Amino acid sequence: MNVRHLEEADYDPIMAVLDDWFGGRPLAKLLPRIFFIHFRPTSFAIEEDGKVIAFLAGFISQTYADEAYIHFVAVHPDYRGRGLGRRLYSTFFDTVGRLGCSVVRCITSPVNTGSIVFHIRMGFQIEHVTGEHQGAPCTVNHELNGQHRVLFVKRLS
Amino acid sequence: MNVRHLEEADYDPIMAVLDDWFGGRPLAKLLPRIFFIHFRPTSFAIEEDGKVIAFLAGFISQTYADEAYIHFVAVHPDYRGRGLGRRLYSTFFDTVGRLGCSVVRCITSPVNTGSIVFHIRMGFQIEHVTGEHQGAPCTVNHELNGQHRVLFVKRLS
Numbered sequence: 001m002n003v004r005h006l007e008e009a010d011y012d013p014i015m016a017v018l019d020d021w022f023g024g025r026p027l028a029k030l031l032p033r034i035f036f037i038h039f040r041p042t043s044f045a046i047e048e049d050g051k052v053i054a055f056l057a058g059f060i061s062q063t064y065a066d067e068a069y070i071h072f073v074a075v076h077p078d079y080r081g082r083g084l085g086r087r088l089y090s091t092f093f094d095t096v097g098r099l100g101c102s103v104v105r106c107i108t109s110p111v112n113t114g115s116i117v118f119h120i121r122m123g124f125q126i127e128h129v130t131g132e133h134q135g136a137p138c139t140v141n142h143e144l145n146g147q148h149r150v151l152f153v154k155r156l157s
Numbered sequence: 158m159n160v161r162h163l164e165e166a167d168y169d170p171i172m173a174v175l176d177d178w179f180g181g182r183p184l185a186k187l188l189p190r191i192f193f194i195h196f197r198p199t200s201f202a203i204e205e206d207g208k209v210i211a212f213l214a215g216f217i218s219q220t221y222a223d224e225a226y227i228h229f230v231a232v233h234p235d236y237r238g239r240g241l242g243r244r245l246y247s248t249f250f251d252t253v254g255r256l257g258c259s260v261v262r263c264i265t266s267p268v269n270t271g272s273i274v275f276h277i278r279m280g281f282q283i284e285h286v287t288g289e290h291q292g293a294p295c296t297v298n299h300e301l302n303g304q305h306r307v308l309f310v311k312r313l314s
Contacts, residue, residue, distance in 0.1 A: 015301050028301055029186070034228065040220040062216055063197040071191065144172050144185055 001084075003091055006043035006055050011036045014052055014074075021074055031057060031072050041099070042068065044091050046084055053079045056088040058106075060099060068096035070106035089122050097156045104156065107149045110136035116150055124152035158241075160248055163200035163212050168193045171209055171231075178231050188214060188229050198256070199225065201248050203241055210236045213245040215263075217256060225253035227263035246279050254313050261313065264306045267293035273307055281309035 011033050018028040035043065039059040046054040054075040061067040070092060075084050093104065106124070108115040110133035116126075131140035133148045142149035168190050175185040192200065196216040203211040211232040218224040227249060232241050250261065263281070265272040267290035273283075288297040290305045299306035 030189075032187075033300060034226060038216070038218040038220050038224075038226055042219065059195070059219055061195040062199065063195050067195075069191060069195055141169075143190060 001053075002047050003044055003087060004047065005040050006036055006045045006057060007040065008033065008036045010045055010052055010055070014055065017076075018074060021076055023077075027072075027074075035059075035071060042092060042095055044088050046088065048079075054084040054088060056092055058092055058096070060096060060101060064103075066101050067103045067105060068092070068099075068101040070104065085118060086122065093154075093156055102156050104154045106152050107142070108152070110134055110138045110148050110150055112150075119150075119152045122154070124154040127151050127153045158210070159204050160201055160244060161204065162197050163193055163202045163214060164197065165190065165193045167202055167209055167212070171212065174233075175231060178233055180234075184229075184231075192216075192228060199249060199252055201245050203245065205236075211241040211245060213249055215249055215253070217253060217258060221260075223258050224260045224262060225249070225256075225258040227261065242275060243279065250311075250313055259313050261311045263309050264299070265309070267291055267295045267305050267307055269307075276307075276309045279311065281311040284308050284310045 015028050018031070019026055035057040039057060042059055043057045044055065045052045055073070056070060057072040058068060058070040061069060073085060073088060096104065106119070108119065113136070116136055126137055128139045128151045129137040131138060131148065133140070136150055138148045138150045140148050142151070172185050175188070176183055192214040196214060199216055200214045201212065202209045212230070213227060214229040215225060215227040218226060230242060230245060253261065263276070265276065270293070273293055283294055285296045285308045286294040288295060288305070290297070293307055295305045295307045297305050299308070
């Protein structure tokens with residue numbers, strides 16, 4: 001399996017399958033085409049047999065130059081539990097570290113227990129906790145319509 | 158009226174009114190909090206009496222260093238037709254020009270005739286035309302679910 005940069009040409013094939021990867025949850029709308037076009041240096045795809053089976057879309061903060069943000073990560077359901085997420089995150093950490101970042105942030109939903117466990121394992125800490133939702137410490141009302149989010153931060157060593 | 162950078166603290170008050178500004182069209186979901194946090198240098202707000210009445214969220218491409226992108230612009234309905242949009246765009250052009258950009262891109266919906274006229278007046282050209290929707294030349298199937306978009310480009314002189 002080959003790790004390469006995410007490209008605009010990946011947008012259409014990924015959009016065609018993304019909601020299915022999440023069991024029908026409509027998450028594709030969180031990922032407009034601009035992430036594929038304008039953040040290539042810090043976005044990555046893993047392919048098998050010419051098809052993307054996992055990808056990560058991230059960028060470097062333009063407000064905080066030493067900080068990078070992971071916006072979206074997805075792994076094809078048939079390829080979970082094989083370390084692809086870890087490989088994408090490691091590639092991102094190495095890349096943004098070389099580009100001068102010492103901090104990585106990302107967020108997830110309190111209901112996404114698998115994601116919370118994954119991030120803790122990857123060395124992230126939960127920050128800005130202002131409440132709890134379904135047992136997960138989180139930042140309440142972080143996004144639109146009072147949606148709670150778990151905010152993660154990791155300091156690169 | 159004061160033009161200043163857009164700040165994370167603007168997120169909650171803007172989200173509370175944004176869909177109303179667009180006559181109930183649910184556009185606020187296109188503007189996650191990360192645009193307020195991480196793209197401050199190229200995002201601007203205009204205030205009156207301590208309230209934001211217009212704003213622009215944009216960034217510099219990390220793939221194409223000489224290119225900037227305007228992601229979202231909104232003007233309070235009571236303040237339209239007074240040149241606030243023009244003022245925000247001019248501030249953006251000046252700022253990204255100083256930061257090394259020579260090209261600005263943005264997109265709109267083919268149904269948004271006012272936006273199309275505004276961009277033409279601001280010196281944008283329509284590019285990558287592959288069809289027409291409700292009389293507007295556009296790029297068909299540009300975004301999710303076969304949504305068409307009008308793609309604009311302006312070269313800064």
